[in-house]
Amino acid sequence: MYGGDEVSAIVVDLGSHSCKAGYAGEDAPKAVFPSVVGSIGPSSLADGVKAEGEAEELKRTLYVGTQALGYRRDHMEIVPAVKDGLVTDWEIVDKIWDHAFRERLLIDPKEHPMLLAEPSLNTQQHREKTVELMFEKYRPPALFLAKNSVLTSFATGRATSLVVDCGGGSTTVAAVHDGYVLQKAIITSPIGGEVLTDCLLKTLESTGVEILPRFSFKRKEIRPGEFELVKLEFPNTTESYYRYMQRQIAADIKESVCRVADSNFDESAYANIPTTSYELPDGKVIEVGSDRFKIPELLFNPALIQAIPGMDKSFNEFASVKGIPAMVIQSINKCDLDIRRELFSSILLAGGTAAMQQLKERLEKELMEEAPQAARVKVLASGNGIERRFSVWIGGSILASLGSFQQMWFSKAEYEEHGPSYVQRKCP
Numbered sequence: 460m461y462g463g464d465e466v467s468a469i470v471v472d473l474g475s476h477s478c479k480a481g482y483a484g485e486d487a488p489k490a491v492f493p494s495v496v497g498s499i500g501p502s503s504l505a506d507g508v509k510a511e512g513e514a515e516e517l518k519r520t521l522y523v524g525t526q527a528l529g530y531r532r533d534h535m536e537i538v539p540a541v542k543d544g545l546v547t548d549w550e551i552v553d554k555i556w557d558h559a560f561r562e563r564l565l566i567d568p569k570e571h572p573m574l575l576a577e578p579s580l581n582t583q584q585h586r587e588k589t590v591e592l593m594f595e596k597y598r599p600p601a602l603f604l605a606k607n608s609v610l611t612s613f614a615t616g617r618a619t620s621l622v623v624d625c626g627g628g629s630t631t632v633a634a635v636h637d638g639y640v641l642q643k644a645i646i647t648s649p650i651g652g653e654v655l656t657d658c659l660l661k662t663l664e665s666t667g668v669e670i671l672p673r674f675s676f677k678r679k680e681i682r683p684g685e686f687e688l689v690k691l692e693f694p695n696t697t698e699s700y701y702r703y704m705q706r707q708i709a710a711d712i713k714e715s716v717c718r719v720a721d722s723n724f725d726e727s728a729y730a731n732i733p734t735t736s737y738e739l740p741d742g743k744v745i746e747v748g749s750d751r752f753k754i755p756e757l758l759f760n761p762a763l764i765q766a767i768p769g770m771d772k773s774f775n776e777f778a779s780v781k782g783i784p785a786m787v788i789q790s791i792n793k794c795d796l797d798i799r800r801e802l803f804s805s806i807l808l809a810g811g812t813a814a815m816q817q818l819k820e821r822l823e824k825e826l827m828e829e830a831p832q833a834a835r836v837k838v839l840a841s842g843n844g845i846e847r848r849f850s851v852w853i854g855g856s857i858l859a860s861l862g863s864f865q866q867m868w869f870s871k872a873e874y875e876e877h878g879p880s881y882v883q884r885k886c887p
Contacts, residue, residue: 476627483859490563601868610854625812672704814844
């Protein structure tokens, strides 16, 4: 048992776009950085085939954090730690945790209990691996794994709700009842913030806009107040790094100018809409017209993706994907009859992509048309974008600082006695 006040727990939410970490009881994470890393060296250590002496020299070097990624290095590839919500590379996860604890929070993990957010669809193997890596390497006194959707629910003070989590890598709709996720009612879609960013980037490129990453040019003054752009050549820059830096800019354009249309997007109706201007890092100003409504519309109508230049290859994987309103209805219909009304009246929007303007209003409007007449539809979303982006982390911060939660920790002694599989009993 911990005296809850003496040692504060650390809350870590590793998403597919960014990693959020900080102290329980605070209202926002202290450290937020990308959950991709730069990697130089062999892409995967050959599966134990090499002799031990050789393997030492062939280790890859990983660069973590916003600053490390912003610095261009020869042959540096960008590698994600998480794909579709599940961890793909444990070495990278280890590196990200290490960076969060030692370089950003400046703590010794041995002294703090850890609350880790996990995807609602996490597999048993992944949970055990997480627990094992955490206890064996960082040796915290206690640990707890909590589902993203449950934490979002707690962040708004509800025990039962339907959580619509629009993250970077995917969109997940999950029903939470009395603090537990109903596994049968989880619906996911691969369309998240990253797909929208890619679509915007391809759309801009098809209209002839060239997005130059910050490292690829410098400005030279030719006359006072007049600059010309000098492109810099770095032949050893990898394709993945170049695209990553371009997508950073595209993501900023998306967050600045895109908004959800009030009703179904129609190309002809939006053709003459006033454009919005945006200044690129190299000083060029671009005008974004109907595309700023068309890109977010993919969340409601994924079939639009075939109209986006260069995205037709991926249309097959999105062919069967439903829009958010259809996912919500489908998820609620998979739940028991007696809680459906309650779920319709507490639909929570969370995730970075959910911070987009007009998303809440549009979702509410569409659901009112689709829902049964007896249902009162209410979509709840925190007024400020920061809370929507960090709702999972904030829920974890609230949960880990509750006095009544303190006896629920999975302690190191229990781990040593029962092994990693005990996590299934301790963290339902």
